[in-house]
Amino acid sequence: AQSVSQHNHHVILSEAASLELGCNYSYGGTVNLFWYVQYPGQHLQLLLKYFSGDPLVKGIKGFEAEFIKSKFSFNLRKPSVQWSDTAEYFCATTDSWGKLQFGAGTQVVVTP
Amino acid sequence: KAGVTQTPRYLIKTRGQQVTLSCSPISGHRSVSWYQQTPGQGLQFLFEYFSETQRNKGNFPGRFSGRQFSNSRSEMNVSTLELGDSALYLCASSFELGTGDHEQYFGPGTRLTVT
Numbered sequence: 001a002q003s004v005s006q007h008n009h010h011v012i013l014s015e016a017a018s019l020e021l022g023c024n025y026s027y028g029g030t031v032n033l034f035w036y037v038q039y040p041g042q043h044l045q046l047l048l049k050y051f052s053g054d055p056l057v058k059g060i061k062g063f064e065a066e067f068i069k070s071k072f073s074f075n076l077r078k079p080s081v082q083w084s085d086t087a088e089y090f091c092a093t094t095d096s097w098g099k100l101q102f103g104a105g106t107q108v109v110v111t112p
Numbered sequence: 113k114a115g116v117t118q119t120p121r122y123l124i125k126t127r128g129q130q131v132t133l134s135c136s137p138i139s140g141h142r143s144v145s146w147y148q149q150t151p152g153q154g155l156q157f158l159f160e161y162f163s164e165t166q167r168n169k170g171n172f173p174g175r176f177s178g179r180q181f182s183n184s185r186s187e188m189n190v191s192t193l194e195l196g197d198s199a200l201y202l203c204a205s206s207f208e209l210g211t212g213d214h215e216q217y218f219g220p221g222t223r224l225t226v227t
Contacts, residue, residue: 046217099160
């Protein structure tokens, strides 16, 4: 079954620093990968998704992710974070039915 | 376009009681999925409904059940509540799952506290 794992559970960084969150997926045929974000007190929002095509995916709020098949990775990046990027970030994949399998999540805290 | 709505937003129940949560998907979406979010277990899939039929089910006991109505609205029921059922219950809607359009839109969740 498809699954994802996230390497970091907590990340603390200063504003303007670069962010990279790791996500590895298990091989299971067709790969559908997502990054979701959950801001404090808000609902889960889709940042970006990869189904096929260009492995460099650009999402909302300046985020991007790169699908590297040889490394089974789908890392999330942002060149310069803001305080408003403080949130929990989830990597996810889906099975053939579309059932989302989430990683454990990474709590990101951006300090002013 | 209105988003996914869930009611109620907050709920406090006692052990042994039952609870029903409601989810209204985005207009035109026919698939509704439910997820449980807890600090210890993270986000876990409960079940998915499409055209009033449960198509997929996660690893939860039979106390957790759901249904979907002809207008795609969905309800989730938990019977004989246990303390461990305290969680944020998220509903997500999608136009269709399993066809390549796997994007799901989440509601704000219902925070259930069992005392």
